[in-house]
Every structure is written in C-alpha cells, then in structure tokens.
Amino acid sequence: MIPGSGPLRLFAALLTLAGGATLATAATPDPALQALRSRDAYVSPQTLGPATVAGEARLAEAAESLAGSGHPVKLAIVAGPSGAPSMLTYARRLKRTLAYQGTIVVTAPSRPVVAVGPRAPAAITRDLRAGRVGQIADPIQRVVEAAGRAVGAPIDDGAGSGTLGVTVLLALAVIGGAWAAAWGLRREARRASAALAGERARVRVELDALRARARTLASRPDPSPAARGALDRAVAAYSEALVQIERARRPEEVRRAVPPLDRGLAALAEAARALGEPLEDGGLYEGLCAIDPGHGAATSMAVSADGDEALPACEQCAHDAAAGRPPSRRVVPIGGRHEPFDEAPPAREILSG
Numbered sequence: 341m342i343p344g345s346g347p348l349r350l351f352a353a354l355l356t357l358a359g360g361a362t363l364a365t366a367a368t369p370d371p372a373l374q375a376l377r378s379r380d381a382y383v384s385p386q387t388l389g390p391a392t393v394a395g396e397a398r399l400a401e402a403a404e405s406l407a408g409s410g411h412p413v414k415l416a417i418v419a420g421p422s423g424a425p426s427m428l429t430y431a432r433r434l435k436r437t438l439a440y441q442g443t444i445v446v447t448a449p450s451r452p453v454v455a456v457g458p459r460a461p462a463a464i465t466r467d468l469r470a471g472r473v474g475q476i477a478d479p480i481q482r483v484v485e486a487a488g489r490a491v492g493a494p495i496d497d498g499a500g501s502g503t504l505g506v507t508v509l510l511a512l513a514v515i516g517g518a519w520a521a522a523w524g525l526r527r528e529a530r531r532a533s534a535a536l537a538g539e540r541a542r543v544r545v546e547l548d549a550l551r552a553r554a555r556t557l558a559s560r561p562d563p564s565p566a567a568r569g570a571l572d573r574a575v576a577a578y579s580e581a582l583v584q585i586e587r588a589r590r591p592e593e594v595r596r597a598v599p600p601l602d603r604g605l606a607a608l609a610e611a612a613r614a615l616g617e618p619l620e621d622g623g624l625y626e627g628l629c630a631i632d633p634g635h636g637a638a639t640s641m642a643v644s645a646d647g648d649e650a651l652p653a654c655e656q657c658a659h660d661a662a663a664g665r666p667p668s669r670r671v672v673p674i675g676g677r678h679e680p681f682d683e684a685p686p687a688r689e690i691l692s693g
C-alpha cells in the first residue's frame with residue numbers, strides 16, 4: 341500500500357489527461373489550416389504527390405488573379421475533411437477559424453468541391469452546379485473553375501463591371517497552360533498508347549491556338565457585352581474540349597473534343613466580329629507565333645532551329661533566336677513521324693477518317 345496514493349493517482353490522472361490533450365492536439369493539426377494562415381493556396385502532398393509544388397503554384401496563380409480582380413480567395417486541395425462530417429462543414433470551419441472574409445474553395449479526392457464566402461450559400465451552390473465543376477477531372481482545374489464561379493464573377497450575361505468575366509481571365513491565365521501539359525496531360529500521355537498520345541497532341545495544338553486567340557481578344561480594352569459573352573463561351577468550350585482529351589482513354593475517344601472545339605472556334609469568330617476585328621480566312625494559325633501557336637500573337641520574326649527562313653513569331657521566340665538560342669517548331673506525331681504542327685491535317689479530319 342503506497343501512502344498518499346489518492347492524490348498521486350489524481351496527479352497521474354491529471355498528467356495523463358494533460359498529456360492526452362496535448363497528444364490529441366498534436367495528432368490533429370490540420371496542415372491546410374496551418375498553410376492557409378499565411379498563404380492563399382495549399383495542396384496536400386497526399387493528393388498530388390510529386391506534382392504538389394507545381395499544383396500549389398497553379399492555385400496560387402489563380403488566387404492572385406482573383407484577388408487582383410477584387411475577389412480574395414483561398415484555394416486548397418486537401419486529403420480529406422480533417423475530422424469534419426462533410427467538406428462543406430470543413431470549409432466553414434476553415435473560414436471561421438481563419439476569420440477570413442473572402443471565399444474559400446476546397447476539394448479532396450473522391451469528395452465534392454465546395455466553396456464558402458460572402459455570397460449566399462444557395463447562390464454559390466447554383467453557380468457551381470451550372471458550371472458542372474464537379475465533373476472536372478483535374479483537381480486543380482476543378483478548384484480554379486469553382487473559385488471563378490463561387491465569387492460571383494459575371495459569366496455570360498455581360499452585365500456588371502466593365503472588365504471581362506473573371507472566369508475568362510482565370511481560364512486563360514491558368515487552365516491548359518504549361519501547367520496542364522506539365523502535370524495532367526503529360527503524365528496521362530506517358531501511360532497512354534502512342535496512338536492516343538498522337539490524337540491528343542494534334543487536338544491540343546488547335547486548342548492552344550484557340551486559347552491564344554481568345555487571350556489576344558481578351559486583352560482589348562472595353563469589350564462590348566456581346567464580345568464578352570462570346571469570349572466567355574469560347575473559353576468554356578475550350579475548357580470542355582480540354583477535359584475531353586484528358587478523359588479519353590482510347591484514341592477514338594479524343595474525337596469527343598471536336599464538337600466543343602468547333603463551338604469554341606465559332607464563339608471566337610463571333611467575339612472577333614463584335615470587337616470589329618473579324619478573323620481573316622487564313623486558318624486557325626493565322627497571325628499566331630509560327631514556332632508554337634500556343635505562344636500567342638506573332639509580333640516579330642524569328643528563324644527556328646530547324647529552318648533558315650524567318651517566320652512570324654512571338655516576342656519570346658524572337659528574343660531567344662536573337663540570343664543564339666533558336667527555338668524549335670512545335671511538332672505533332674503523324675504516321676509515326678514528328679511533323680511541324682501546321683503540316684498536320686486538321687484534327688477533326690484525322691479523327692473522322
């Protein structure tokens with residue numbers, strides 16, 4: 341019998357309690373919460389693995405775009421709702437704990453993408469549904485699209501501020517750029533058959549050209565509501581086509597991208613007309629960088645690494661060529677060989693043939 345075992349036992353119990361509490365706190369800190377205290381983007385390494393850093397940079401870029409347009413956001417891809425019963429509860433808890441006034445958008449593997457912000461929950465839900473953001477396979481793209489809609493940016497109505505819909509600017513800044521190529525598409529392409537990779541590459545170059553043209557038109561000052569609406573539709577179609585080529589698992593499935601690609605081109609032509617700059621009939625690549633149409637408008641000339649004739653080129657390509665680093669022209673696989681992108685027949689002809 342140990343004298344004073346009562347108080348000792350009580351002390352031991354208190355110690356255990358304190359230790360237990362400390363342990364419990366230590367076991368459940370939410371890394372997303374910690375990260376979002378000091379920055380606007382977070383990606384759990386458990387979700388994207390080696391692509392975590394690139395993915396988080398992409399989210400940060402989108403958050404910065406939105407903040408620049410007066411819509412502060414915090415964007416996150418987490419492993420799960422961290423003890424909360426649902427993603428929505430989790431997002432609300434994040435917002436409350438951070439005492440954040442802007443919009444928080446968060447998703448997790450096999451979970452929906454949710455957003456909480458200053459707008460009414462019903463309005464946010466309606467806009468996310470209308471954008472079918474839950475169907476977007478790439479989690480980064482899903483969060484970015486959801487953010488553009490959750491902040492209540494003008495989508496198609498042309499009303500509101502004198503700037504382009506935030507969704508357009510965001511999509512042009514983020515979706516389908518080098519990031520998509522570096523992560524989703526390229527990783528998938530490695531796994532895919534050569535045939536699938538070839539089909540994707542040919543549609544991809546046309547989509548990049550569509551994006552480059554939309555970006556050029558989007559930079560015009562004071563677009564009319566009609567131009568704005570048409571550009572929004574062009575970008576929505578572009579995004580849809582991108583998702584289709586990403587989802588394709590067999591070469592023939594890539595042709596699902598052709599209808600949205602055609603819609604995007606039609607909307608682009610409409611936007612150009614509305615801006616008083618009707619597209620010339622020189623084809624999709626007319627006026628774009630001949631090294632890679634995805635670079636944007638040709639405002640200079642450059643000799644490529646594989647030719648000796650000066651081609652219309654973007655500033656960057658011209659700069660690289662002048663600095664003794666001539667860029668190589670973009671190629672696509674055709675019949676087992678790699679050919680310059682503009683020597684390939686249009687993707688829709690290959691796909692329907």
Ligand SMILES: [Zn+2]
Nearest residue numbers: 629635654657
């Ligand atoms: Zn270029």
